[in-house]
Amino acid sequence: SKLKEGLEKTRKGMAEKIDSILKSYGKIDNGLFDELEEILVTSDVGINTTMDIIERLKTKVKENKVTEAIEVKELLKNEIKDILNEKEKDRELNIEPSPAIVLVVGVNGVGKTTTIGKLAYNLREEGKRVLIAAGDTFRAAAIEQLGEWSKRAGVDMIAHQENSDPAAVIFDGIQAAKARKTDVLICDTAGRLHNKKNLMNELNKIFRVVEREYGDARREVLLVVDATTGQNALIQAKEFQEVCNISGIVLTKLDGTAKGGVVIALQTELNVPVKLIGVGEGIEDLQKFNTDDFVDAIFD
Ligand code: GDP
Numbered sequence: 001s002k003l004k005e006g007l008e009k010t011r012k013g014m015a016e017k018i019d020s021i022l023k024s025y026g027k028i029d030n031g032l033f034d035e036l037e038e039i040l041v042t043s044d045v046g047i048n049t050t051m052d053i054i055e056r057l058k059t060k061v062k063e064n065k066v067t068e069a070i071e072v073k074e075l076l077k078n079e080i081k082d083i084l085n086e087k088e089k090d091r092e093l094n095i096e097p098s099p100a101i102v103l104v105v106g107v108n109g110v111g112k113t114t115t116i117g118k119l120a121y122n123l124r125e126e127g128k129r130v131l132i133a134a135g136d137t138f139r140a141a142a143i144e145q146l147g148e149w150s151k152r153a154g155v156d157m158i159a160h161q162e163n164s165d166p167a168a169v170i171f172d173g174i175q176a177a178k179a180r181k182t183d184v185l186i187c188d189t190a191g192r193l194h195n196k197k198n199l200m201n202e203l204n205k206i207f208r209v210v211e212r213e214y215g216d217a218r219r220e221v222l223l224v225v226d227a228t229t230g231q232n233a234l235i236q237a238k239e240f241q242e243v244c245n246i247s248g249i250v251l252t253k254l255d256g257t258a259k260g261g262v263v264i265a266l267q268t269e270l271n272v273p274v275k276l277i278g279v280g281e282g283i284e285d286l287q288k289f290n291t292d293d294f295v296d297a298i299f300d
Pocket of ligand 1 (some may be wrong): 066107108109111112113114115191251253254255256277278279280282285
């Protein structure tokens with residue numbers, strides 16, 4: 001599958017290394033746990049999360065009176081599944097009933113535009129009426145690029161001119177969505193983190209408009225982060241979490257990176273589910289995250 005192909009490097013960096021360590025050990029001892037810890041940390045699972053996994057693993061080994069190193073693989077795999085499964089029931093997009101609004105936030109370059117196009121396409125394939133609002137008004141090229149993706153996805157886009165007020169675009173998007181009986185309005189937002197204060201002010205203004213115009217209707221705030229940046233994705237996510245109420249994470253560019261372990265760090269350290277993953281540049285390359293598929297793709 002595309003997921004399995006995409007995770008090949010993570011599999012090599014994580015599961016295959018774990019395999020060879022376990023094979024080299026025979027009996028379990030403390031040195032083994034240190035080596036496993038090292039592999040998890042270098043696979044971007046994150047320090048805190050790794051420590052937690054290793055502690056749980058030690059407990060399981062004791063409880064089950066496991067002595068052979070080779071048996072640790074299944075225990076570790078299940079431990080990671082248990083951790084990720086804690087959020088499995090929260091992974092569906094919060095878009096029922098209509099009308100729903102999906103705000104997409106994230107720093108430039110992470111794949112925000114592409115993700116909006118892919119998501120619009122997927123939702124449309126599910127039979128939903130989708131509208132896109134071009135809330136990143138800083139560069140004309142960004143609006144154009146989003147327009148291209150809208151066309152590809154077969155959905156309409158609400159846009160104003162370059163440098164217009166982003167909150168006004170979102171306002172218009174909401175009015176259009178109401179008038180056209182849209183099921184899901186997907187909103188792009190600014191992504192220039194170099195001026196953090198401006199970015200956060202801009203986002204807050206958008207959130208206020210949504211609050212006022214939309215009330216209690218379904219709302220999803222998706223943060224897009226780039227898997228190839230590993231621990232930086234985690235840092236970025238924490239920064240965004242300080243200003244917005246993120247309801248889900250989209251992890252892009254999982255294909256071809258060895259840093260797939262960051263999925264685990266993101267969920268555990270932010271306490272937010274990874275809802276969608278990007279596994280390629282094409283319009284069909286956005287998938288719903290599923291714990292079993294993900295962990296099996298790395299370990300089996
Ligand atoms: P934005 O600046 O955040 O809007 O980023 P873009 O959507 O323009 O994407 C930046 C680059 O990342 C483009 O070349 C995309 O094709 C690429 N990209 C986005 N998502 C993925 C993905 O899941 N996998 C791969 N391989 N490339 C991606």
